[in-house]
Amino acid sequence: MDKKKKKAQKKGAKIKNKPKIFADVRQEFCFNLADGRQLRNLVELSAALEDMDEATFSHHVNEARNDFANWVRDTMNDAELADKFNAKYTRAEHQIELLKHLIKRLL
Secondary structure, X not given: OOHHHHHHHHOOOOOOXXXXXXXXXXXXXXXXXXXXXXXXXXXXXXXXXXXXXHHHHHHHEOOOOEHHXXXXXXXXXXXXXXXXXXXXXXXXXXXXXXXXXXXXXXX
């Protein structure tokens, strides 16, 4: 490894060729949760689902709407995951579908 790469790694520089699932959306397309947190990518959504309270989840996913499915479809251009989210109504189901999706994309 050359000196520049080593130096960049030591400084914690961002990896240029990271998988798309880790790619951040532009600031104006971030997802703003009802609890005040802001999400920039699918990995952050996965982490948020892990500790999200039911009130926040129910605000975004209920009989009338599924904000996560809409964000994934409209911002991430991922109709497959959005369709899976639309068919699910619990936080645990969303977590499972998202984790399966992330693993599939990494392999």
